[in-house]
Amino acid sequence: MAKKNERDTKRCHGGVTRRGFLASVGASTVGAVVASRAAAAPAQQRESLEGMVPCTLKINGRHHSLLVEPRWSLLYVLREELGLTGTKQGCERGECGACTVLVDGVARYACLTLALEVQGHAVTTVEGLVVDGQLSAVQQAFVAEDAFQCGYCTPGQVMAAEALLRANPAPSDEEIREGMSGNLCRCGAYDHIVKAVRRAAAARRAGGAR
């Protein structure tokens, strides 16, 4: 399963390109890329239940039982089968971060994760951050700091920030930039995103917000 952040940390330090990284991390990431490529295969399969396997996913605290094809990505299942379109699709090959979700609290690219892989794990999407109508500390901070422009990368950024703060409640600016560098923002809202993560970290530490 692809671990995010790792590759971009590498890249930003040594200027290693993404391609260089893909070539260097070995089979797990590359295998997932190939799997998602295979998703463009025969249409006939969809029409029968042949090849479908039962699958139970725990998403945002709710259990969903459904039939999936083993090659379906978590992103596909979230968006197309469960209607959870908050998780965005920017590249479908682990390059942009728009599809970032949490699996057991750790950030993952949903496009590089097979749905079957996350059975028995807790998946959190952007739809699952709001509790009792209250935005999470990260979401509130993104609003307050104007940490988005077009908003297309925003659900992924929010989830990446959430994961970062769960792992490191008091990150330095450098750590924030690194931790967020697996999520591209073409609008270049990075400065405000870093400020928002800083603000959210403080709010979470103060305990006033989740």
Add this chain to the structure above:
Amino acid sequence: MAPSEGAPGLPRAEALPPTGHHPRPDAWGKVLGQTRYVGDLSLPGMLHAALVTSNRASARVRALELSAARSLPEVVAVLTAADVPGANSVGVIFPDQPLLAVDRVRMVGERLALVAARSREAAAAAVGAVRVELDPLPSVHDPVAALAPGAPLVHEGGNLIRTFQVVRGDVARHFRRATVVFEAEYRIGGQEHAYLEPQGCLAVPEGRQRVTVYASCQCPFYVQQAVARVLGLSLAAVRVIQTPTGGGFGGKEDYPSEPAACAALLAWHTGLPVRLVYSRETDMQLSSKRHAMVVRHRWGANGAGKLCFAEVETFMDAGAYVGLSTVVAERANVSAIGPYHVPAVRVRTHVVYTNNLFGGAFRGFGAPQVSVAGEATMDALARRLGLDPVEFRRRNVLDDRRRTTCTGTRLERPVLARQCLERAVELAATTPPVAAGRGEKVGTGVGLVLYGCNLHHGGQRLDRSSAVVILQPDGSVVVRVGLTEMGQGLLVAVQTVAAQALGVPPEAVEVCLPDTSTVADSGPTVASRGALAAGRAVLDAVRRLRRRLDPVAAELLHCPPRQVELLGGHARVRGEPERAVPIAQVAAEMAARRIEAIATGWYRSRPRRFDAASGQGGAYDFYAVACHLAQVVVDAELGLVRVARVVAVHDVGRVLHRPALEGQIHGGIVQGMGWATSERLAVREGRLENPSFTDYVIPTASDAPVVEIEAIEGAAGRGPWGSKGIGEPSLIPTPAAVRNAVCDALGIELFELPLVPPVIVAALGQRHPFAWLREQPADEGVGVR
């Protein structure tokens, strides 16, 4: 000046409403993941579209075998040019581009057939099942080579599409006064927009009479025109609704008309909703790009450090179809000199067909490329005169005394170019120097821009905008405009302006994304004109609404209507703030009396005269200036550039909404720096070889520089409250400043962009730390040419 034509808003500075800081109205939907982009929309029975495209840059179409694709399960339609009921043409300006190729393809990615199927996978399978037979034809891939005699012709009639010129002063005479003359050829690469949301649209038919298109786009009216033309429908029968748009940067100006026409054609034939959303690879391969340009310079200065003359000849690679290239060339042409006083100027800008990917609109619209060249030459001349680059600019920059541009326009006072330069230098001096590691070199560079606000004279007929303001019975307000939000902050800017004009809090105002059935054709959302043109139209609508609102308020307040002012959520008697009624009460009274509570507004820029042959006249309505100062750290061994800091000083007229303004500046800098340092389009034989974010590297949070912004207010533009555009001036100076900083760090001159490591290592030649390892000195391509 008549209020509807020239006055930007309130007349006196002290009467200006405060700058907005409130959250954007689209904030919550976006952070919650509830904003529905077009790829998030689906309808029962909806089909998925895909495109069959050419994999050759130039070929004759021998055969297109469709029956296998048609017989696949789940495939509903496979269409070709023969199925187009209207005109098979999608060119924005010239009708040179077919929606579907007939017998000839001129670029990789040219559409040959369209597929609609019940699933994305089935559509992809059908594309794979179409057999395309192409007979290759000669092709040309360089704009200079394309003009050589005997070059393969992309279209009959020659490869030169048009040449634009600026002719001012006597170059021969001023040449003789120059003590230093610098000649160079700059090769500036293209750029991919890389908006994070790929191109997408959803077409919903109603018989063959009518269609609604939901589109991720900057210009719903362009989409409307293209769909109407292709389907042979009236404009009124085509309704285009902008969906929340995940970035545009020019890439969703002209291009979305093409996928929209495809989806609409499939919907028209199948009677079903059809959605077309590109994959990233398809998007990068097919969509328009920032134009690659070859810019030749011969500039001279005298012993006093004053510019004497400037000659510029630019070859712009339009690709296989004109698209917006001639319009982009207009801006490139008049931006070639920058904010400098030059007595004699000769600019020629050639727009040239090649068999490459086609160029289109991209933030800066031709100005960034020529600015990189212009600012590079400024540094080169300074160096040859023994002057500091800043000092050389000081001696030549336009100011209140010398304020005539190369197009013969006398700028309105105050001209803030010098102030922007000085402030940038001051701000940079107050910050600690950038730290360099072992083997790293630090450099500083500046870039300036003179930005013509609004559309160029050539596009002036499109420079208009429509608005509707509706006062609800509870005092809240609905605003409809014809210009789009794509992340730049149009909604919050319009909301701020409407709220201030009506004296209500911003939360009371809802601004809708454009729908062509609710507002008049407002032209494109481009040229940094969104807030300006939409805001001015809203002010006009509010003015008209108040003709009905003020008398009602006056009755409630027992004062004459002209004494009514709207402030703080109340209608008040001017000068007597305690005599006030809530606007909600006035609105309720209007509703009770059945008084029309809706008003329309209109904006158009002032008409201007411009002579295209000499490039002299009113190129733009008004101007903004900006200076960026970049500090870079270069690892000379690896040729890697890190942009550590950018100081950005902008003449903005007036800040409408502070966070959105700063967001635009940050975004422009990050995008400009990406283009300058890492974003290389690897185009070979017209094919993009790096259509992914792995191989086409855009900046991450770790790459973004520290940015310091200063927005200078006071030189009023013609936007609401004196504001000017910011979307494009925020990008244009950065690549030039970064390039100059890299040259400063390494002590060399570079003539290419982007400055990817191989370019820098090659340019270092013998000065590269490991040059001794090489047998052959690799010095060619460096130095003055």
